[in-house]
Amino acid sequence: MKAFTALTATELRLLLRDPASLFFMIAFPLMLLVLKRGDGDAVPGYLAMIVAIGGMGALPGIVASYRERKVLKRLATTPISPVLLLGAQLVAQVAAGLAGSVLLVATAIAAFGAQAPGNVPVLAAAFLLCSVMACSLGFVIAAVVRNTRGASLIGMLVMFPMIFLSGAAVPRKALPDALRRIGDFLPLTPGVDALRVAWSGTAAVFPLLILAGIIVVATAVAATLFRWE
Amino acid sequence: MEAIEVTDLRKTYGDTRAVDGVTFTVRAGETFGIVGHNGAGKTTTVECLIGLRRPDAGAVRVLGEDPARRRRALAQRIGAQLQESSLPERIKVAEALRMFGSFYRDAADWRQLMERWGLQPLARKAFGDLSGGQKQRLMLALALVGAPEVVVLDELTTGLDPIARRETWRLVNDLKMTGTTVVLVSHYFDETEALCDRVAVLARGRVRAMGTPGDIVAQTGTASLEEAYFALEGADR
Numbered sequence: 498m499k500a501f502t503a504l505t506a507t508e509l510r511l512l513l514r515d516p517a518s519l520f521f522m523i524a525f526p527l528m529l530l531v532l533k534r535g536d537g538d539a540v541p542g543y544l545a546m547i548v549a550i551g552g553m554g555a556l557p558g559i560v561a562s563y564r565e566r567k568v569l570k571r572l573a574t575t576p577i578s579p580v581l582l583l584g585a586q587l588v589a590q591v592a593a594g595l596a597g598s599v600l601l602v603a604t605a606i607a608a609f610g611a612q613a614p615g616n617v618p619v620l621a622a623a624f625l626l627c628s629v630m631a632c633s634l635g636f637v638i639a640a641v642v643r644n645t646r647g648a649s650l651i652g653m654l655v656m657f658p659m660i661f662l663s664g665a666a667v668p669r670k671a672l673p674d675a676l677r678r679i680g681d682f683l684p685l686t687p688g689v690d691a692l693r694v695a696w697s698g699t700a701a702v703f704p705l706l707i708l709a710g711i712i713v714v715a716t717a718v719a720a721t722l723f724r725w726e
Numbered sequence: 727m728e729a730i731e732v733t734d735l736r737k738t739y740g741d742t743r744a745v746d747g748v749t750f751t752v753r754a755g756e757t758f759g760i761v762g763h764n765g766a767g768k769t770t771t772v773e774c775l776i777g778l779r780r781p782d783a784g785a786v787r788v789l790g791e792d793p794a795r796r797r798r799a800l801a802q803r804i805g806a807q808l809q810e811s812s813l814p815e816r817i818k819v820a821e822a823l824r825m826f827g828s829f830y831r832d833a834a835d836w837r838q839l840m841e842r843w844g845l846q847p848l849a850r851k852a853f854g855d856l857s858g859g860q861k862q863r864l865m866l867a868l869a870l871v872g873a874p875e876v877v878v879l880d881e882l883t884t885g886l887d888p889i890a891r892r893e894t895w896r897l898v899n900d901l902k903m904t905g906t907t908v909v910l911v912s913h914y915f916d917e918t919e920a921l922c923d924r925v926a927v928l929a930r931g932r933v934r935a936m937g938t939p940g941d942i943v944a945q946t947g948t949a950s951l952e953e954a955y956f957a958l959e960g961a962d963r
Contacts, residue, residue, distance in 0.1 A: 499828050500828050500829045502828075503824070503825045503828035503829075504825065504828075507817065507821055507825050510821070511814055511816050511817060514816045515816065562814075563814070566811075566812045566813075567808065567810055567811040567812060568811070568812060568813060568814060570778070570808060570811055571806075571808055571811035571812070571813070571868075573778060574776050574778065574801060574804070574806040574808065575801055575826065575829045575830070575872070576798055576799075576801040576802050576829050576830060576831075576872075577829045578798075
C-alpha cells in the first residue's frame with residue numbers, strides 16, 4: 498500500500514508537470530466554457546471530454562513509453578509488480594481529471610451563475626465510471642500499439658473524433674444525422690449521457706451499466722494483449 | 727558461503743542458443759565479473775539471476791532461493807541496474823529515490839544514499855535533464871536503495887565518456903568496500919579487470935575461462951584480459 502501510494506503520488510505529480518496535459522485537462526475546458534459564455538448545459542459534456550483527453554489522449558503514450566524505455570522492466574526487478582505502476586497511472590488520471598472538472602464546475606457556477614449539479618453522488622459515480630472507462634480504452638491502445646509515438650498518435654486519432662461525435666465537446670443535436678448515428682456506437686456516448694442525466698438531477702442506471710460493461714471488456718482485452726517489453 | 731550458484735544454465739530463443747551450459751558460483755562479498763562481447767549470453771544469464779527470465783534447463787540459486795519461483799521475495803534482497811533501463815523523463819532525482827525506497831521492507835535511508843553517491847546537488851533535477859553519467863549514478867543508487875545483499879550491474883558504463891566511466895568505477899569500488907556481493911556484467915575487459923575479484927569470460931553462450939583476472943592472463947600467457955580473450959577465442963577457431 499505504501500508503494501502504491503508513493504507510485505500514485507509520483508504519477509500525479511508527473512502529469513501535473515506536463516504542460517500539455519495541464520493545458521488540455523485544465524485550461525482548455527475553461528477556455529471552451531468562456532467561449533460558450535458560461536453555458537451550464539455544456540459542462541457535463543466537458544467533464545467527459547476532460548477524462549477522454551487524459552485516458553485516451555495522454556495515457557497510451559505514457560504507458561507505451563514506460564514499456565519502450567524499460568521503466569516497467571526496471572520495476573519488475575523490485576519487490577513490487579509493474580501492474581501497480583499501471584494502476585497508479587489510472588488513479589493519477591482519474592485524480593487529474595477530477596481536479597480539472599472541479600475547477601470547471603466551480604467556475605461555471607461561481608463566474609457564470611450556472612445551476613449546480615442536481616444529483617452529486619450519481620454525478621460522482623458517472624464521472625468515476627466515465628474516467629475509468631476512458632483509461633481502460635487507453636490501456637487497450639497501449640497494448641495493441643507497441644511504440645510510444647504510435648500509441649500517442651492512435652490515442653489522439655481515437656480521442657478527437659470521439660469527443661466531437663459523442664456529444665462531449667459539441668451537442669449531438671448540432672451534428673448531421675449520419676454523424677449522430679456514429680455517436681450511438683461510441684463508448685464515450687453513454688459517459689456523456691450518464692453525466693448529463695446526473696447533472697440534471699435524475700438518475701439513469703442504464704448508461705452506468707454500459708460504462709461498467711465497457712470497462713470489464715476493455716480491461717480483459719488489454720490484460721490479454723499487453724506485453725511488458 | 728556461496729551467494730549465487732548457477733549450474734549448467736541453458737536458454738534458447740528460437741534457433742539461437744543464448745546461454746548454452748553456463749556454470750559458476752559467486753561467493754558472498756565477492757565482486758564477480760561476467761565479461762564477453764555482445765551476444766555472448768551475459769544479459770540472459772543475469773536476467774535468469776534476477777528472475778526476469780525462466781531458464782530452459784539448469785539450476786540457479788541466489789541467496790539459496792530459485793529466482794524463477796521466488797522473484798518477489800528475492801527482489802527484497804537483490805538490487806539491479808539493467809542495461810538501457812530508465813525512468814520517466816520528468817521524475818526528479820530525490821523523488822525517484824524516495825519512491826523506490828517505498829518498495830522495500832528494509833530500505834536504506836534514501837537521503838543518506840543521495841548524499842553518499844553525490845546526487846544531493848541534483849536532487850531537484852529531472853531524470854531527462856541528467857547527463858549520461860549522472861543517470862547511471864542515479865540508477866546505481868536506485869539499485870542500492872533496498873539495502874540489497876546482492877547487486878547486479880549490467881553494462882554499467884556503456885555510453886559514458888572516459889571521465890564518467892572512471893567516476894563510476896570509483897563508486898563500484900566504494901560499493902565493494904561495504905561487503906555487498908556484486909555481479910558486474912560488461913563488454914569492457916579493462917573494466918572487469920580493474921573491478922572484479924573473479925571473472926567468467928563468456929563467448930557464444932559458454933564460459934571460456936574463469937578465475938581471477940590475473941590467473942586468466944597468466945594461463946593464456948598474455949598481458950591483459952582482453953588479449954587473453956582473443957587468445958582463447960582464436961584457439962577455438
